Structure formats: C-alpha cells, structure tokens
Amino acid sequence: MNRPDLLDGFRDRRLAAALQRRIAERASRLPRTPLTLMEVCGTHTVAIARFGLRRLLPPAVRLVSGPGCPVCVTDAGFIDAACELARRGMVLATFGDMLRVPGTAGSLAEARAAGGDVRVCLSPLAALEWARGEPGREVVLIAVGFETTTAPLAAVVARAAAEGVRNLSLLTACKTMPAALDALLRAPDVTVDGFLCPPHVSAIIGAAAYRPLAAAYRRPLVVAGFEPLDILDGIDAVLAQAGRGAGEVENRYTRVVHENGNPVAQALVRAHLEPEDAAWRGLGVLPGSGLRLRPAFAAWDARVRHGIEVRPGKPAAGCRCGDVLRGRLDPGECALFGRACTPASPVGPCMVSAEGSCAARYRYDRAPADGAPSHNGRTGRRKNGRQKR
Amino acid sequence: MKGEAILLDHGGGGRLSRELIEAEILPRFGRGPLAGLPDGASLTSRMRRLVFTTDAYVVQPPEFPGGNIGHLAVHGTVNDLAVCGARPRWLSLAMILEEGLPLALLRRVLDGVQAAAADCGVAVVTGDTKVVPRGACDRLALCTAGIGEALPGFRLGPPRIRPGDAILVNGPLGDHGVAVMAAREGIGIAGAPRSDTGPVHRLVAALGELAGQAAFLRDPTRGGLAAVLNEAARAARREVRLDEAAVPFSAGARAVAGLLGLDLFSVASEGRLALFCRAGAADAILARWRRLPEGRGAARIGEVARGRTGRVVLATVAGGERILDVPEGELLPRIC
Numbered sequence: 001m002n003r004p005d006l007l008d009g010f011r012d013r014r015l016a017a018a019l020q021r022r023i024a025e026r027a028s029r030l031p032r033t034p035l036t037l038m039e040v041c042g043t044h045t046v047a048i049a050r051f052g053l054r055r056l057l058p059p060a061v062r063l064v065s066g067p068g069c070p071v072c073v074t075d076a077g078f079i080d081a082a083c084e085l086a087r088r089g090m091v092l093a094t095f096g097d098m099l100r101v102p103g104t105a106g107s108l109a110e111a112r113a114a115g116g117d118v119r120v121c122l123s124p125l126a127a128l129e130w131a132r133g134e135p136g137r138e139v140v141l142i143a144v145g146f147e148t149t150t151a152p153l154a155a156v157v158a159r160a161a162a163e164g165v166r167n168l169s170l171l172t173a174c175k176t177m178p179a180a181l182d183a184l185l186r187a188p189d190v191t192v193d194g195f196l197c198p199p200h201v202s203a204i205i206g207a208a209a210y211r212p213l214a215a216a217y218r219r220p221l222v223v224a225g226f227e228p229l230d231i232l233d234g235i236d237a238v239l240a241q242a243g244r245g246a247g248e249v250e251n252r253y254t255r256v257v258h259e260n261g262n263p264v265a266q267a268l269v270r271a272h273l274e275p276e277d278a279a280w281r282g283l284g285v286l287p288g289s290g291l292r293l294r295p296a297f298a299a300w301d302a303r304v305r306h307g308i309e310v311r312p313g314k315p316a317a318g319c320r321c322g323d324v325l326r327g328r329l330d331p332g333e334c335a336l337f338g339r340a341c342t343p344a345s346p347v348g349p350c351m352v353s354a355e356g357s358c359a360a361r362y363r364y365d366r367a368p369a370d371g372a373p374s375h376n377g378r379t380g381r382r383k384n385g386r387q388k389r
Numbered sequence: 390m391k392g393e394a395i396l397l398d399h400g401g402g403g404r405l406s407r408e409l410i411e412a413e414i415l416p417r418f419g420r421g422p423l424a425g426l427p428d429g430a431s432l433t434s435r436m437r438r439l440v441f442t443t444d445a446y447v448v449q450p451p452e453f454p455g456g457n458i459g460h461l462a463v464h465g466t467v468n469d470l471a472v473c474g475a476r477p478r479w480l481s482l483a484m485i486l487e488e489g490l491p492l493a494l495l496r497r498v499l500d501g502v503q504a505a506a507a508d509c510g511v512a513v514v515t516g517d518t519k520v521v522p523r524g525a526c527d528r529l530a531l532c533t534a535g536i537g538e539a540l541p542g543f544r545l546g547p548p549r550i551r552p553g554d555a556i557l558v559n560g561p562l563g564d565h566g567v568a569v570m571a572a573r574e575g576i577g578i579a580g581a582p583r584s585d586t587g588p589v590h591r592l593v594a595a596l597g598e599l600a601g602q603a604a605f606l607r608d609p610t611r612g613g614l615a616a617v618l619n620e621a622a623r624a625a626r627r628e629v630r631l632d633e634a635a636v637p638f639s640a641g642a643r644a645v646a647g648l649l650g651l652d653l654f655s656v657a658s659e660g661r662l663a664l665f666c667r668a669g670a671a672d673a674i675l676a677r678w679r680r681l682p683e684g685r686g687a688a689r690i691g692e693v694a695r696g697r698t699g700r701v702v703l704a705t706v707a708g709g710e711r712i713l714d715v716p717e718g719e720l721l722p723r724i725c
Contacts, residue, residue, distance in 0.1 A: 007647070013634065016707045052709025228707035364711040 010227030011051075019232040020056040026239040033060040036191060037238055038327050040181065041198035042069030042355030043226055049364035051228040061235065064327035065357030067180050067283060068198050070145045071097050072325060072349040072356045075279040076313025078144075078173045079103030085140050085171065085308060086116030093127035094142040096120045097353045100346065104313045108142075124149075124156045131160070131168035140302045143170040148200040150174045150291060151265035154272040157293065157300050169302040172292050173310075175278055177201045178209050179289030183280075185217040190326050194220035194238035196231070199253055206261025207251040218247030225253040272297055279312050281349055282322030321348035324357055331358040338366055395490040400520030409518065413496065417503045418482075422514040430514035432479055436538035440475035442466060443534035451498065451528055453572040455565070455583030458531055459501025464586050464659055465610070466535040467509045471590035472606040472662055474543030477509055482516040483532040488523045498529065509588045511535070540593070542600030547624030549604040554693040555671035556629065557664045559592050559678055560585065560686030561639040562614050563646065566656035571645050578648075582641035587660030592684050595677040602670035608662050612715060615654040617663050618691075618701045619715045628696035631703045631713060636690045655716040665693065 027033070039045055045065045048054060054063060067073045080103040086092050092108065099109045099120065112118035121127060127141040143153045153170060160168050177198055184190050197210055202223045210221045220241035224234025230253065237250050251257055269291070278290025293301040302308060315322065318336055323329035331337055331350065341347040343359050350356035398405040410426070422430035444465050451458040463480065470477040482502060486495065506513055564582040571581045589608060596603055605625075607617040614636070622629040638653050646653045660683060666674060671689055678684030694702075701713040 007643075011706045013706060013708045016709075020708070049711060050705070051707040052703070052705045052711035053707065055709045056707070228705075228709075232707075363714050366712065 007227060010225070010229045012229065015229055016056065016232060019229065019236055023056075023061065023232065023236050023239060024058045026236065026243055027058045027060040029243055030060060030239070031243075031245070034062045035060060035193045035239065035242055036062045036064060036327065037194045037196065037235060038064050038066040038184070038192045039196040039231075040066035040068040040177065041196070041201070042072070042353065042357075043200070044196055044198070044231065045069070045357050046355055046360045047226050047228070047231060049360040052364070053228060053231060054365065056232065057235070061239070064192070064330070065324065065360075066184070066195070066327060067280060067325045068146070068177070068201075069350070069353050069355040069357075070149065070175065071101055071353035072321065073175065073180075073280045073282065074098070074101065074144050074173050074349070075281050075310075076103045076315060077279065077311045078171075078313070079107065080105060080313055081308050081310045082108060082140075082142055082171055083111040083116070085302065085306060086111040086118055087114075088306070090117070090306075091130055091134065091137050091139040092116065092118045092142060093121045093124070093130060093139060094118060095144065097355070098142055098144060101349050101352045102316065102346070124152050125159075127168060128156055128160055128165060131165050132163075135167060137167065138306070139168045140306070141168065141170045143172040143174060146175055146177050146198070146201050147204040147269070150269050150273065151204060151262075154268045157272050157297055158268065160300055161297065166299065169300050169305045170293065171302040171308070172273075172290075173278070174273065174291040175280065176275075176289055176291065177205070178213060179286050180280065180283065181210070181213055181221075183283055183286045183289070184326060185213065185219065187326070190328060192219070192327055194242060195222065196234045196238070197221055197223045199223065199225055199256065202251075202253070202257045202261070204262050204265050206259055207249055207257055208259050209261065210249045214247055214249045220247055221249045223249075223251045223253045223257050225256065280325075281315065282325035285312075316347050319348040321350045321358070324350050331361040332366075334358070338362060393492045395486045395488060395492065395495065395520055397488050397520050397522065400486065400518055406518070413499055414516065417499055418513040418516075421512050422479075423516075430479065432514065432536070434478070434538055438539035440470050440473045440537045440539055441534070442469040442473070443532065444469060446531045446533075447527070448569060449527060450569075450572050451494065453569045453584055454581070455568055456586040457498050457501045458529065459498035460505045460586050461659060462531040462533045463502055463505035463509060463511070464588050466533040467511060468589045468608045468659075468662070470535050470537035471588070471593045472608050473537070473539075474545050474593065474600070474603075474606065475537030475539050476594065477511045477535055477537040477590055479514045479536045480506060480511050481534045482513050484516070484518045485526055485530040486518065486520045487526050487528050488520055490528055495529070498531075505588070509590060540600065542598065543603060544601065545603060545606055547605055547621055550621060550625035550627055550665050550693055551604065551667075552627065552693050552695045553668050554604055554665045555668045555689055556618070556631070556691040556693070557666065557671060557675060557678075557687060557689050558609075558614070558637065559589065559662055559684045560660070561637040561642065562609060562658050562661055563642050563653040563656035564639055565659040566613070567642045567645045567651065567653075570649060570651070574649070576645060576648070578645065580641045581645050582639050585658050585660040587683050589660065589662040589683065591681055592662060592678055595681060595684075596674060597677075599666075599670050599674060602667045602674070603664060604667070605665040606662060608658070610657045610659060613653070613655040613657055614663060615652075615701070615713050616715050618713065621665060622701050623699045625693070626697050626699050628694040628698045629691060629701045630694050631691035631701060633703050633706045635688055637686050637688050652716070654713055668692070
C-alpha cells in the first residue's frame with residue numbers, strides 16, 4: 001500500500017529546490033534577459049500549472065505556451081465542416097475535448113444537441129467498430145492531432161482497408177510539429193529564445209527531427225519529460241545553452257525519446273498520409289504543415305467521399321487566442337480572460353481544451369474572483385501571499 | 390421464491406410482493422419497528438434535536454471491489470448525519486428494481502445493507518419496493534433517508550471557521566471513485582484500490598468533549614476534497630492552504646488515476662471526512678482517530694489562512710504553488 005510511487009522520484013521537493021537554485025544562478029548570468037522559453041506541448045502547459053512551477057522560476061525566465069494543443073490550433077472552418085457532416089446525418093466519432101470547441105456557427109456539442117449523432121471515442125478504433133456494427137450508416141472520424149495521434153489514425157485506415165470496411169472515412173486535420181516551430185522561429189513578431197519540445201510527439205518523430213531547426217535558427221531545443229523535475233531540468237538545460245550562446249537539440253527525456261523516434265509509427269504514417277498545407281488557428285496557413293490521406297486511400301477521405309470543403313473560419317470577436325498560441329500574449333493579459341471567457345463559457349479554443357493555456361491558467365493560477373485577472377498569474381497571488389505572512 | 394429474477398409482479402402488491410418481503414426483507418430487518426409491517430415506523434427519542442437527511446444511489450456497476458450499492462446506501466446517509474454532528478439511529482430504504490434483476494444480486498445488495506447497518510448501529514425501520522419494466526432503470530436504484538440524534542457540544546458551519554484552524558482527514562482520498570471507475574472501464578490492474586465505503590460516525594463521536602473545538606465537518610463525496618474545501622473557503626471567506634505532500638492518497642489510486650487522467654482531489658470518497666478544527670486540538674483528535682480502524686490513515690493536511698480570498702491554495706509536491714479549483718462540468722476524455 002505504501003510502496004513509493006515510481007513517479008515520486010520525479011517530483012521530489014528537495015531536488016526541485018536544488019534545480020530552482022541552479023536555474024536562478026544561471027539566469028543571473030544570462031547575457032540578455034528576460035529569456036523567453038516556450039513549452040510547446042499542452043500537457044507541459046498543464047503540468048507547469050498543476051505543479052505550480054512558474055513560482056519556482058526567477059523573473060528573468062518567462063514561460064510562454066506554444067501551439068501544442070491540437071484542439072486549440074484546429075481552425076474554426078474545420079469545426080464548421082464537421083458540424084455540416086453531422087447535419088447530413090452521419091455518425092461522427094470524435095475525441096472528447098473537440099466537443100465544445102466553437103466553430104463559426106456552433107460546436108459539435110451544439111450539433112449533437114440539435115439531433116446530430118456525435119459520439120465520443122477514447123480510441124479511434126471505436127469508429128471502426130461502429131462502422132462495422134452499423135453497415136447502413138456512414139461513420140466519419142474527426143481525425144485531429146499531432147504526430148502522436150496521427151499514427152493510430154493511420155492504423156485505423158490500414159485496418160479499414162484490410163477488412164474492406166467502406167462506410168468509414170476520416171475528416172483529417174493532422175498537423176506536424178516541426179512545421180509549426182519553423183513558422184514561429186521565422187515570424188518577425190515572435191521572439192522565443194528556447195523551446196521545450198513536446199515529449200510524446202518526440203517519441204514518434206525522434207529528437208533528430210529538430211536538428212534542421214537548430215541548424216537554421218540556432219536556438220536551444222530541449223526534449224524534456226512531463227514530471228516536475230523533467231520540466232525544471234529541461235528549463236535548466238535551455239538556460240545552460242543560452243548562457244554559453246549555444247542553440248542545439250538536447251534530448252533530456254532519454255527514458256522515452258530516442259534519437260530516431262519510433263520507426264514503425266513513422267512508416268505507418270508515411271504509407272497512408274502525405275503533406276499538405278494546413279490552416280492553424282492563430283498561425284494561419286503553414287505550407288506542408290498538415291497531413292492528408294494519400295490518393296490511394298481517397299475512399300476513406302471524408303473530404304473526397306462526402307465532397308465536403310473545409311474553408312478557413314473566422315475567430316470570435318475580441319478573441320486573442322492566436323496571439324496566445326504564438327506566445328505573444330500571456331493568457332492573463334487578454335481582456336476576455338476570466339470575464340467574458342471562462343471554462344464554463346469559453347470564447348476561444350485556448351479556454352475550451354483542458355490542455356489550453358488559458359484553461360490551465362484559469363484553473364490553477366488565476367487571481368481571486370473579486371480581483372483583476374493577474375498579470376503572468378503572479379501579481380494577485382503574491383500580494384495575498386504577503387498579507388498572510 | 391419462484392424463479393431467480395425479479396418480475397414486474399414482485400412490485401405489484403400481490404402474492405409475489407408479499408413473498409419477496411417475507412423472504413428477503415423481514416429476515417434481515419424484521420425485528421424492531423418493522424415487525425408487523427406497519428405503514429410507518431414509530432420511533433422514540435429522548436433527544437430534543439434530531440437530524441434528518443436523504444440520498445439516492447445509482448452507482449454503476451452496483452458491485453465493485455470493496456462493497457456494493459447496499460453498503461453505499463447505508464454509509465452515505467449515515468455519514469451525512471455524522472458530519473452534522475449526529476448519532477445515526479434510523480434508516481428508511483426504498484428500492485427501485487428493474488424487471489429481470491437477478492435475485493442473487495438483490496440478495497447480495499440487501500446483505501450489504503444489513504451488514505453496514507449493523508456496523509453503524511442503525512435500524513432499517515421502514516421501506517418500499519417498486520419494480521419497473523426492463524429498460525426503465527439500470528438494474529436497481531436505492532434511496533435511504535436517515536434520522537440521527539444530535540450529539541452534545543457540536544456547533545458546526547462555515548461561519549465558525551477561523552484563521553489558524555487545522556484541516557484533518559481520516560485516510561487516503563479518492564479510493565471509492567477510482568475503484569468504481571476502474572470496475573466500470575474494466576481496468577483489472579494489480580494494486581487497483583478497493584472502495585473506501587465505510588462509516589465515519591465513530592470518528593465524529595470520538596471527538597467527545599473536544600466537540601466544541603470542531604468548526605466544520607464534511608464528507609468528501611461527489612467533487613472530492615476539492616469541492617468540500619472550496620465550499621468551506623468560499624462560505625467562510627477565508628483562504629484555505631493545503632500541503633499536497635501531506636494529503637494521503639493510496640498508491641493504487643494514484644496509479645489508476647494517472648492512467649485515466651483523473652485528478653484525485655476531485656474524486657469521491659465514501660468513508661472519509663474532512664474536519665476544520667482549532668489547531669490546539671488537532672493532535673489530540675488525530676491521536677483518537679488513529680486508534681480506530683477507519684482513522685488509521687488520518688493526517689493533518691492544511692490550515693486556514695487570514696486572507697479573505699475564499700480560495701484553496703495548494704503548496705505542490707514539487708515546491709510550487711497553485712489554486713485547487715472545483716471541477717467544471719463533465720470530464721471529457723482528451724486526445725493525448
């Protein structure tokens with residue numbers, strides 16, 4: 001019963017304090033501050049908030065959240081297309097966190113309330129089962145995600161093809177992470193000094209996938225795990241590189257991520273999907289940043305099979321999720337945050353998904369309800385901290 | 390008894406109804422006020438103040454590691470009385486059964502009610518049984534109401550919470566919710582927790598002459614510890630500060646919760662209580678609790694601060710700090 005948890009070692013308070021001191025020391029010797037560090041992955045964003053790690057960092061280190069929540073970067077026009085398929089009477093299979101994301105005209109949850117057959121699946125293979133079990137109906141899998149999710153989606157197509165299941169198709173919005181990082185590094189209005197690379201994506205594509213970016217832009221790109229010490233260690237590694245003016249790929253998550261990733265998953269994806277230009281909420285259309293089914297598998301491509309067109313959508317008025325996703329705006333700095341936009345009634349995607357940076361900030365790090373939203377999630381709380389002592 | 394499943398006629402008021410009551414209810418609960426099956430129970434109490442509560446139970450699956458819906462229907466109501474500072478005395482039991490319900494399952498559930506009631510020292514004194522057509526309910530639903538006698542010395546409620554108060558719990562949190570979810574999802578991993586379903590009235594009674602030192606009591610059921618603490622903090626307009634490292638969770642619950650992406654602070658317990666008490670009494674209460682089996686894992690997990698924020702602030706295991714919020718809406722499975 002009281003066996004130590006395997007993860008306890010990665011959450012140790014004393015080791016965290018030691019890393020905190022080392023980070024503070026390195027930060028004090030940085031040539032240029034503040035240093036802006038982007039955690040790209042939504043699960044990192046949540047872990048940082050859930051373990052209160054911002055509090056352990058010196059003011060010279062600024063953490064911003066990147067476009068690594070697949071729900072958040074999915075364009076409003078894609079949601080509109082999915083809702084249209086629901087209206088046409090098809091069975092829609094979707095991951096749960098897509099349900100409440102607003103499109104231009106409503107969300108999948110609203111399409112369901114209006115009578116659409118929208119079902120939540122835990123595994124994309126559930127869509128295959130539904131298609132097999134209801135041969136008279138068309139099942140459309142809402143295929144959203146980064147490399148981590150794309151491999152299992154490719155596996156669904158492989159199985160459907162092998163079994164001859166014809167009433168299943170995928171509405172794809174699959175995206176590739178290196179393309180997004182490239183766009184951020186290229187953009188003149190985004191200044192990120194270093195990255196914590198997404199761990200699960202890295203497990204698929206390998207640390208090697210970031211080497212061209214490091215060579216082109218000379219920024220530290222550190223692969224770090226999800227536990228508090230993993231994250232602090234990753235931040236420490238970015239600072240160490242910044243201190244000596246380096247900009248390299250560094251894999252600090254070797255217990256999961258290998259230099260060349262998962263070759264089986266990569267082959268599965270390559271065999272079934274090919275690059276396309278993709279629209280990212282907040283980043284716009286990025287050339288070659290998406291994946292769509294190859295022509296050989298067009299029979300399982302919902303866009304081909306059902307003649308549905310995905311047009312770029314318009315974000316809600318006043319919503320600045322685009323700036324948040326590019327690390328230009330802190331969630332607490334958005335005028336809607338915590339007022340017009342809350343998890344109970346979200347305006348933008350960053351507040352909808354549990355992994356969105358606004359939702360994480362709201363849930364774990366917001367100022368008291370009667371006070372103004374906190375700047376960097378810090379001001380309000382620090383004041384209270386002082387009152388107490 | 391004819392057949393081995395519940396029929397609509399078992400709820401029809403005729404011969405089968407009578408047989409069901411005579412075979413399954415009276416042998417278990419027929420002594421005391423239920424004898425002779427009057428329409429209502431006559432009760433006598435010398436106490437001037439009584440506490441009355443009711444709750445409905447619809448857990449799926451109805452049987453889970455550590456108990457069944459019968460245990461739960463007793464413990465839930467007994468605990469609601471206990472955290473009001475009362476000694477539980479009498480229960481009602483209403484059952485809604487789905488046509489076709491296996492009689493064997495009903496017997497195990499009634500055995501659960503009987504065993505839990507005996508353990509809690511409460512009598513089931515009145516009840517009702519209805520049978521609904523197949524599909525009109527999911528196997529069975531129970532409803533219990535309970536009456537307890539107020540224990541002397543307790544004055545409980547958020548207004549009594551003061552800065553400096555200590556917060557205690559009697560054992561690991563969230564085992565019940567995790568056990569039920571693991572059973573529902575068919576996650577059969579070694580070391581998965583058993584439900585903590587159990588009574589807390591002995592822990593309340595154990596306060597004895599320290600009752601006046603208690604400010605607020607709650608059982609962290611739906612919404613878990615997060616809901617209880619936020620309710621208290623908001624109502625008292627105080628800041629509650631928790632030390633994450635001091636909050637007890639079982640290794641099994643942590644493992645399954647990690648796998649399912651559950652936040653254990655928001656997961657239900659059914660045999661736990663959270664107590665706000667004067668700091669000076671905390672050690673004495675902990676010592677008394679730890680002498681009881683249901684209090685062996687008792688721990689002091691936090692305190693009430695001066696700030697008027699109405700929030701719960703958690704000092705995390707990693708040495709950081711964050712808000713502990715109430716869960717919003719239905720929890721949805723995520724992409725990755």
